[in-house]
Amino acid sequence: MNLLEMSYEEVVDVVKQMGLEKYRADQLLDWVYKKRVFTFEGMTNLSKEHRALFREKFTVKLPRLIEKRVSKIDKTTKFLYELEDGNTIESVLLFHEGYATACISTQVGCPIKCAFCATGQSGYVRNLTVAEIVGQVLAVENDSGRNIRNVVYMGMGEPFLNYDNVVKSIKILIHPKMKDMGVRRITVSTVGIPDKITRFADEGLDVRLAISLHAASNEKRDTIVPINRKYSIEEVLQAAKIYQEKTDRRITIEYILIKEFNDFDEDARRLAKLLKDLKAYVNLIPVNATSASFERPSHWKMVRFKEILLENGIEAELRQEKGADIEAACGQLRLRRMQAKS
Ligand code: SF4
Structure with a gap:
């Protein structure tokens, strides 16, 4: 075993x-x-x-490293791993001031099919096992020579569609006799599946939760995050509020800025209104152009979006793109290899 x-x-x-x-x-x-x-x-x-x-x-099997790319710009390191059945997944090591964060995958491919995401475009194959999730953290440590103290479940896949394995892997990562990571150093990032968010609130794990919102109206979100047609923004934020009440954690809202789509002043004001009852922190991320359909807004436009949020009492940060020279956005490296093989 x-x-x-x-x-x-x-x-x-x-x-x-x-x-x-x-x-x-x-x-x-x-x-x-x-x-x-x-x-x-x-x-x-x-x-x-x-x-x-x-x-x-016992056996101890880590995913096998088949490609590693290091950004010359910011040292962001991308790892392409092969699993025992020949499928491939990506993990990324991100460097911030004084610490490193491993971004790990939970599925091979992803069924959510967000319009701007290379993983979504590559289709869905299967859920990862617990060993494949935990193994990524150990493999990234091994292949980078760094101790990982922060983990984000933000790589390929939707973590809450692999709920049981994700929860078990977190328990392994935080157990004092195992990886012994602090719960505050683990973030689960989801597009928002309300019943899973509320169930997760009852697990007593108290890890950080990030919601990938990416739009401030259901009309717009329907077109870029298709699962929104099933679970509206209001339902997702209601579940996030329950998570916050049970765990006392601030919720991170991920918002990818796309030129002339969701970057208008009106979007920022609407977003602020949606978040007014939540202790939230908004990460504004310029879209990574994986297809010609999306462009990032100008810098001043993104700054203005952030300013509107701040003026309306919502904390927000404009994120720098990481590893722009190594296809660090989720799924890009794997997609390129799949296209090269076909
Ligand atoms: S952004 Fe996340 S949830 Fe959306 S398709 Fe990509 S991996 Fe799946």
Whole structure:
């Protein structure tokens, strides 16, 4: 069994069934999650006998790195990984002042099909397993030589369409005997599936939640985030409010700015009105042109959009595009490789 698929309790159960004491499970997990040693031979505080027993019982399989690109502009690093069945996924390492964040995928492809997203354009294949989600964090650490203290579930796929595996992977990442990450350092980014958001609020995980809104009217959002026809902006924000009330977390609103589509003063005012009852923080992101249909607004237009939000009491930040020279936006690298193969 793949150790990365297992919760702490599951590992302890198996270790006890093997006739070993619980602290042997702790030692094993410490090697894998803290020391990043993935071969049993390297676990030197275990006896030869115990190493052989663990080798018989467990495997530790990370996604296999097949391409790595580092931005010359800002060091953003993109990793293309191959899974055991030959499918590929992307993970990205982003650098901010003094810390690095891993952006990880939850699905192979994505069924949501947002109009501006390369992953959406490439179609949907399947959900990732827990091991494939957790494995990305360990693989990015391994392949970059950096300790990852921040993780965003914002890569390929919609996390709440792979709900159970995402929740289990978070429990592994925050468990003190496993990856031991702070809950405040984990963000789940969703297009907004109301019943999953409210269920997530009851998990007691208290991680950060980001909602990809991208438009301030249902009419506009319907055209770029098709799932909006099923779940309106109001329903999504109502669920976000419930999440906020239960977790006391500020909600991040992701808003991709597209020239002459959702960048008008009226959009900014409408967005401010929608968010007035939410403790929200808006990330304004210039669209990454994956198709000729979308252009980014001028810098002054984006600044003006932000100013209108601020004037209306909504905190907002204009984000710089990361890794512009390495196709760092979600799904671009994988899509290019798929197109090259076909
Ligand atoms: S932006 Fe996210 S939810 Fe939308 S298609 Fe891309 S991966 Fe899926």
